[in-house]
Amino acid sequence: MRLPDSVRHAWAIAAKDLLVEFRSRTGILSAGVFVVLVLMVFNFGRDPTAVSNIVLAPSILWVTFTFAAILALNRAFQLELENQALDGLLLAPIERGSIYLGKLVANLLFVASVEVLGVPLVALFFNVEVWAHIGTLAGIIVLATIGFVSIGTLFSAMTVRTRFAELLLPVVLLPFMILPLMWATLATTSVFADRPLNEIAGWLKMLAGYDIVFVVVSLLLFPATVNE
Amino acid sequence: MLRAEGLTHRFGSVTALDGVSFSVQPGQTLAVFGPNGAGKTTLLRVLAGLIRPQHGRAHVDGGRRAIGWIGHQPQLYGQLTVRENLRFWASLYDVVVPGDLLSRLGLSEHADRPVRALSRGLVQRVAIARALVHDPAVLLLDEPFTGLDRTAAEALSRVLGDVMGRGGVSVLVTHNVEEGTGLATDVAFMRGGRFVHFAPRGSRGAQQVAEEYRHAIA
Numbered sequence: 001m002r003l004p005d006s007v008r009h010a011w012a013i014a015a016k017d018l019l020v021e022f023r024s025r026t027g028i029l030s031a032g033v034f035v036v037l038v039l040m041v042f043n044f045g046r047d048p049t050a051v052s053n054i055v056l057a058p059s060i061l062w063v064t065f066t067f068a069a070i071l072a073l074n075r076a077f078q079l080e081l082e083n084q085a086l087d088g089l090l091l092a093p094i095e096r097g098s099i100y101l102g103k104l105v106a107n108l109l110f111v112a113s114v115e116v117l118g119v120p121l122v123a124l125f126f127n128v129e130v131w132a133h134i135g136t137l138a139g140i141i142v143l144a145t146i147g148f149v150s151i152g153t154l155f156s157a158m159t160v161r162t163r164f165a166e167l168l169l170p171v172v173l174l175p176f177m178i179l180p181l182m183w184a185t186l187a188t189t190s191v192f193a194d195r196p197l198n199e200i201a202g203w204l205k206m207l208a209g210y211d212i213v214f215v216v217v218s219l220l221l222f223p224a225t226v227n228e
Numbered sequence: 229m230l231r232a233e234g235l236t237h238r239f240g241s242v243t244a245l246d247g248v249s250f251s252v253q254p255g256q257t258l259a260v261f262g263p264n265g266a267g268k269t270t271l272l273r274v275l276a277g278l279i280r281p282q283h284g285r286a287h288v289d290g291g292r293r294a295i296g297w298i299g300h301q302p303q304l305y306g307q308l309t310v311r312e313n314l315r316f317w318a319s320l321y322d323v324v325v326p327g328d329l330l331s332r333l334g335l336s337e338h339a340d341r342p343v344r345a346l347s348r349g350l351v352q353r354v355a356i357a358r359a360l361v362h363d364p365a366v367l368l369l370d371e372p373f374t375g376l377d378r379t380a381a382e383a384l385s386r387v388l389g390d391v392m393g394r395g396g397v398s399v400l401v402t403h404n405v406e407e408g409t410g411l412a413t414d415v416a417f418m419r420g421g422r423f424v425h426f427a428p429r430g431s432r433g434a435q436q437v438a439e440e441y442r443h444a445i446a
Contacts, residue, residue: 023307088303
């Protein structure tokens, strides 16, 4: 069966980004080291008697993922500016939406690989029960990550041609990340506290709603951000 | 065929294009000469559809799929090999890389080397291969001689000849009159976003065109 053109083109772009990242390893290494260092700093810098791990660990987990994701998002379109490859993408007879989807998939896989590293470290440093609830926790992480990476990919395209792109991206992106991060943190706290699944179902629905809205909005707005 | 009708575009208070109109017929190459800031690159980007003009319209037979772009930036990924780069760009055009493309440009022995490890001249040859991967009928060339070594310059001339021979069209913009004239069937001089001269080259040589250019732009 032949996939629709837009899906094939999106996958070609995502596969290319991942291959470039695999060859250079600069982004994944710096994000991975960042995650380890941040979790270590929080681990050794906290007073274990002041706040319980179940309350503290979710916040630290999501703050760490947020900033690791921003590192990845900053690189997403920077790659295309080198040698003006972005012009080549815009000149190719493909839908603008395919470029966005390709970048989104590559960013999601990149951030997911950092998250795979971060979850066991949180379990190790903060002594919270992760493995008994890994399915639910994975669902929360997937839904929240799709939400902020979808809008982050759009903002990455918007800011990449500006002079201070690396500073500007977090400034414009963080306000949009407040809601999914808040919902993800609350849901994760409930999971770590061994609360029943129906207690977090509301957070998951809101995360899923956020994902649908911002993937669609980003797909619609993306052409305007790359057209001159 | 390629046609521009009254192209006008401003960047803030700067007029990059001011009512530019022309057409290029099959088998012809238009060389546009002008000093820096004359609007040459903007013209090419409008023709390619990378910039939407504020007034006027550009038409290219076959649309974006028919266009091949060769600029002074190669539009390649340094971490990928020559072959991987060409495969990637071919996949966006839903074609496979022509079997003889690498050998035509003398790149066969470099196919599995990462682009970042190649010399500037070789990178430019890969950039030419990238532009040809979908067998374009229209070539747009932005300062194509920048950084070209002798082999790459010869390859570029051959490529243009091939495209013209098949009834294709090309537009090249450059400030280098001597190098651009040899490839052109028509020449235009551009200043302040306007064509101040547009005519067939005829039998005029590079020196004569360069002389006329100096008078027109002065």
